[in-house]
Amino acid sequence: MTPRLPTRLWVEALVHRAQVAGAAGFIVQHGDDARGDVLLKVARLDGTAAVYTPTMNMDGERIFLNLRVQGIGPDEKDVDRYVTRARQRDSDLWIVEIEDRHGRHFLTEDVDEGL
Template sequence: MSNSELRSDIWVQALLRTAQTQGAAGFVVRRGDDTAGAVLVKVALLNGTARLLVPARDGAGERLYLDLTGKTAGPDEPSIDAYLSKRASQDQDVWIVEIEDKLGRSFLVERVE
C-alpha cells in the first residue's frame, strides 16, 4: 500500500508523529473524514508567517503537495487561516493540520511543488 492509499486518519497520525520526533509541534486543527478526507497542511514558522500546502495528483496519479503560499493565501498567518476556514466551510471532509516549526519543515514524504 502506498502513502496515497493510506486512510486520512492514519496518514495524519504518521505526519504528526514524524514532526514530533524531529522536535516540531503538530496539531489537528480540524478533523475530517477518516478514510478519504483531503489533508491541508499549514506550516507555521512562529514569526507571523506560514506556508500553505494542499494535496494534488500529478499526471501519473501520484500524490504530491502544492505550496500555495503567496499564491492563494499568505505568507502571513491570518490570510492562510482565512483560506483554511473558507475551505473547511466548503468541504466537510477536509482535515486541517498545523505544524509549528521555526525552520519551516513540513515533514511530508510526498513531493512538494
C-alpha cells in the same frame, strides 16, 4: 498508482514525524477517516506560514502544492483566512497545523513549491 493509506493513519504519521523532530503538530479539524483530504498549515512562529494541499502530478501520483503559487501566504493571517474558508467548504477535510521555526512540513510526498 500506489494505494493510499486511510487518511486518519496518514495524518497520525505526519503529526508523529513532526513531534519526533521537535516541532509541534496538531489536528485542528478531524475529517473523514478513510478518504478525507488534508490541508496542511505550517506556522513558522514569526507571523509567517505556508499552506499545502494535495493534488495530482502528471503521472497521477499524489503530491502536495504549496499554495504560495496561488498567492496565499506567507502572511499567517492570509493563510488563516484561506484555512477558514476551506473548513467552511468541506466538513470532511482534515486540517493539520505544524508549528516549526524552520518551516518544515514533514511531508514524505513530493512537494511543488512553485519555484
